Amino acid sequence: MTGAHVRRIGFVGLGIMGRPMARNLARAGMEVIGFSRTRASIDAVADAGILPGASIAEAVDRAEVVITMLPDTPDVVSVAKGEGGIFACARPRTIWIDMSTIDPTVAAALAREAEDCDIRALDAPVSGGESGAIAATLSIMVGGARETFEEAESVLTVLGTTVAHIGPAGHGQAAKLCNQVIGALTLLAVSEGLVLAERSGLDTSAVLQVLRGGAASSWMLEHLGPRMLAGDHSPGFFVDLQLKDLRLVAETARRLSLPLPGTATCEQLFRAVSAAGGGKLGTQALITVLRRLAATET
């Protein structure tokens, strides 16, 4: 089997990210059997020709490649190892690609356990948000055996434009944590800069326009700066998922005895957004906590 011949994909997890990704695979001519915990999520993709699976087993059964796109580490462990899960139901030699963002050490451990079940695991978390998932322009960071990566590459290139093999199992997740550190802190950068512009009484849209052209430019400024200024907090990426990723970063950094002072400050501020009830807002709501810190009344 080479990637080019992959015909049948089991897709578990049809949330904000999983839905457009599964749609892109179906559009590319693959037979996609989708499963999600909520029936509504499955129905939401029926129009795209994705076959509804009644269970994980049904999505996994007879698939050549199984993709998981789930919120957190325990979800992935449960779908992989639980009763009626991937390890129990997948055919021998299936390639399982976990595209969720989870603990790198758990990803490495799951890959070893998968091998014992004759399943070939890749950890392949993504960057690029909902817009990247829809446009199939995700960056995909892959850990696992190189030959498995090469077999799966033609599936991954349907989903993203930058697909890179980083190293052995777990290294995709470890790279994703680096991505999350940079993304979260860059978002804090944009938030602090724009709050300063607001409080300085500047024409913020003129400021945003000129910042875009210089050394302060970033994906975050380009995509979320305008939303911050417009007060549009609709989620491309939930604050609570950002907090989950920053917790994984904090655990990893603690294990490595690595001080990350900026990231630590950033985590505190995201926690404040969540504490104020903003956990299901998009990460650009980070600016609201800075505005609140600068409130002119108590």
Add this chain to the structure above:
Amino acid sequence: MTGAHVRRIGFVGLGIMGRPMARNLARAGMEVIGFSRTRASIDAVADAGILPGASIAEAVDRAEVVITMLPDTPDVVSVAKGEGGIFACARPRTIWIDMSTIDPTVAAALAREAEDCDIRALDAPVSGGESGAIAATLSIMVGGARETFEEAESVLTVLGTTVAHIGPAGHGQAAKLCNQVIGALTLLAVSEGLVLAERSGLDTSAVLQVLRGGAASSWMLEHLGPRMLAGDHSPGFFVDLQLKDLRLVAETARRLSLPLPGTATCEQLFRAVSAAGGGKLGTQALITVLRRLAATET
């Protein structure tokens, strides 16, 4: 006089940024008389057809537009108001464009004083670093009267690709401080993410490659990430000048009663780089302090 007819420019300050900017003006066919405190800086641009001025007065005398590109607020105040300075020597109706990064309140005050001398002032700090100055792709943030901006625009478009009128006198400098907040914190983002990659034992060049394609991408990652990994600390922008800008930010934020927790952390870390003797290194040396924080020996 419209910008299209500007023929003679006095240029004061021929440092890392000023030199290539003056060269670009000369290349565009303008007559540029340059002055710098050190003779070596003047000699360094002689090849580009820039006429050496023996004094500020000589650079300013008979110029239609005077540009200053100096390190800090006191330098600009001195060149503007000092004996033999711009206010004393420039012809009536001269447009003086200060492209240095200085205190926004001082910029606004200088513009008022210039008006009393029949000199029309613009504050027009830039973003884009040495590479942007050389390639004439700077972003230029302009404060001052709109009609003066419109007269000067054809000079500014020789130096940069994004030229925006932000608002009245001082607003260019205020916008630049927002730019500096975002730039400095984005650089901290890149530093912390890459140190995490190093300490996680990842293939850092593979990580950098994939990060570039996703939501963590930024000008800083693109331009300074590779230098950080290569240990190349040659200056595009000095650590000590970054610290000067962060001091201006801190003073402005204090005046506005605006807490900027990420920027404050960032300033402390840049101060640590300078304290260790790195003031004349490029800002990408920020990563060295994080590596030192994670040192395995005391």
